[in-house]
Amino acid sequence: MLKLENVKKAYDGVTILEHINLEIEDGEIVSILGPSGCGKTTLLNLILGITEIDAGKLYFNGEDITEVPMEKRGFNIVFQDYALFPNLNVYQNITYGLKNRPSISTKKEVDELIGLLGLQEHLKKRIDQLSGGQKQRVALARTMVMKPRILLLDEPLSALDGVIKESIKDRIRAIAQEYHLTTIIVTHDPEEALTLSDRVMIVNEGAIAQFGRPGDIIEKPGNEFVKKFILNQLEIKKNNIFALFGAGCPNVQVS
Numbered sequence: 001m002l003k004l005e006n007v008k009k010a011y012d013g014v015t016i017l018e019h020i021n022l023e024i025e026d027g028e029i030v031s032i033l034g035p036s037g038c039g040k041t042t043l044l045n046l047i048l049g050i051t052e053i054d055a056g057k058l059y060f061n062g063e064d065i066t067e068v069p070m071e072k073r074g075f076n077i078v079f080q081d082y083a084l085f086p087n088l089n090v091y092q093n094i095t096y097g098l099k100n101r102p103s104i105s106t107k108k109e110v111d112e113l114i115g116l117l118g119l120q121e122h123l124k125k126r127i128d129q130l131s132g133g134q135k136q137r138v139a140l141a142r143t144m145v146m147k148p149r150i151l152l153l154d155e156p157l158s159a160l161d162g163v164i165k166e167s168i169k170d171r172i173r174a175i176a177q178e179y180h181l182t183t184i185i186v187t188h189d190p191e192e193a194l195t196l197s198d199r200v201m202i203v204n205e206g207a208i209a210q211f212g213r214p215g216d217i218i219e220k221p222g223n224e225f226v227k228k229f230i231l232n233q234l235e236i237k238k239n240n241i242f243a244l245f246g247a248g249c250p251n252v253q254v255s
């Protein structure tokens, strides 16, 4: 279990996050959702260990990791731009981290992961020969071969659309389930958060506005901000769909 206790972060005297208290269970998929600038990425970076916290404590499986440096936490992140190596092929990208630490994953485990992510026929391709969804799958595989104790994803679906987005959602769910891996996802898109996660944490102005199951958030928004943020965003999407297909389209389900 990952636990944050009264975490605070300020930049240049300006408080970005305050009174952050939360517990995330093993194997849970949690989305951090909120408007631009509310502190989502800062929260992800604090958990990862890239950014130091100013006050409070972080625990992982009961161990105080507040002072543990990033490389020793064993949490891995997939960045928004995937950060793949253009000069290496797909297989070389996936196995890059194993060069210095070959004992982490066996060949069989790497092959299983490649199969789970449907990358078998792309292994010899260069990165610039891949689609956005394929790049995202390579980035996921490269991170997963290092057996992270927590998987952090920064806007994993924002560069993708339609069917590809749904397929990546399925892969993320499959990975979390197969490896019983705690997965924390930053997104600004309520639809993404509500359809992908076990629980959604809505952040507003540096504080947790609500943290709950998607159904509970939709049915019982904890306050006016949550209600407006979720419902407005979903309404905008619904209106866009109606504008494209007409209000007569009977099967449109946004949530």
Ligand SMILES: Nc1ncnc2c1ncn2[C@@H]1O[C@H](COP(=O)(O)OP(=O)(O)OP(=O)(O)O)[C@@H](O)[C@H]1O
Pocket: 011, 012, 016, 034, 035, 036, 037, 038, 039, 040, 041, 042, 043, 188
């Ligand atoms: N290294 C930094 N130095 C100073 N201020 C920072 C730094 N990193 C982030 N901030 C500020 O902290 C606030 C929260 O930023 P953060 O990137 O966490 O927001 P976000 O919710 O992820 O936004 P977005 O959805 O636009 O990426 C912003 O006002 C930002 O300008």
